[in-house]
Amino acid sequence: MTIEAKQLLRDAQLTVLQIARNDYSEQQRISPHVHEHYHQLVIVHKGSGEMQLNDHLYPVEGRYFYLIPPQSRHAFYFNEESTAVDYKFKLYDEGLNHAIAGYPTYGPCSSDDLADLKHWFQLSMEYRKMPEPLTLYRIDSGFKGTLLSLLQKSRLRTVQSRGTTRSKLGTYSDFPIAAYIGEHLSDKLSLIDIANHFGFHPHYIIKICNDHIGMSPMQYLQEKRLEKAMEYLEDTDWTVTEISEKLGWTTSYFSRLFHQKKGISPSQFRKKAVYSLRSDVWLEADHAAAGQ
Structure with a gap:
């Protein structure tokens, strides 16, 4: 099968461009920069620090996600050894792109969503070893579902931020x-x-x-x-x-x-x-x- 034929087997709304694990040392800084044409979802697996997104500062915490839209100036500072996994992706559906823009930029990851994200990470490594075309479609569509789950849960958590009852184990820092x-x-x-x-x-x-x-x-x-x-x-x-x-x-x-x-x-x-x-x-x- 040609490369052109393989590329047809991608999700029509979202395609994942890159999945990468990155390790950061204590006091490491990632200088301000901009991605012009794609979104970036950063999953901080462990560690802490700070993220600058345009004119806003956000705390970096383990088991949190950070969504960086295209053309957004962003930078990171890690105050301890940290591990993050980056998912770079393109959105082709304008309706979906517009809807996502109205959701929180960051929030905690549930255990279920973390497990799914690890699965797409693992599939990407399998694809590198054996480039089966359907694997790309599975990653695209699966990651899209996990992304929407993260955003919906984050918005719900924001709306119910003063509540203490949660359906799954969390940090319960307010208790x-x-x-x-x-x-x-x-x-x-x-x-x-x-x-x-x-x-x-x-x-x-x-x-x-x-x-x-x-x-x-x-x-x-x-x-x-x-x-x-x-x-x-x-x-x-x-x-x-x-x-x-x-x-x-x-x-x-x-x-x-x-x-x-x-x-x-x-x-x-x-x-x-x-x-x-x-x-x-x-x-x-x-x-x-x-x-x-």
Whole structure:
């Protein structure tokens, strides 16, 4: 099949041009620049810093997305070691382009959307090894759905920003007990410790946690530790024992719990962690040739 024939198998509304993982060092700056003809979606996997978009400044946080429209002057500053994945794409549908322009520029990524984004990342690497034409269409259409999901959830989150009830596990930074738990993931934290810190009876702590976040404080602690453990498995070369210790668990308990919750061992999860691989894949021949 010719290159021309392959290019026909792209989504008519959106085509992904490039997917790339980038690692940034502490205090690294990306100078202000402009992309004239395409959008850029930046998924910050870990780290923190600041993004300038035209005349606005936004905080950079792990597990957040940042959407940069064409002809927008933007720059990044990272105040710690950070990892981000860039998705450069073109929009051809004017209606869709106009609709997207009215949505938030940045926001948190749900676990479901992060999993989907990792899948499109992995598909791009598979395409590089075996350029099957249908893979491009799958990436285009799949990424489009994930992008719209990110934007819709972000707008809904903005509208309900004063609410505390959420359908999925989040940071709950506006709920003091959840915020306290998040700050003490590595401590040997008990229900009594939490109750004593806030000056409430343990039964009352359980009740208000269930009312606000839909689970007990110890369930929330376990979920947040598992979430952090997956980040460590993906982003560090720490051993399973070292990760267990950092999260206040024994190695045997961590391994058993991880397998029970995720269906695979921590070591197997690490082998499948696609973000542990460096990748810079161009999916559109014209831009690749131009080196843009």
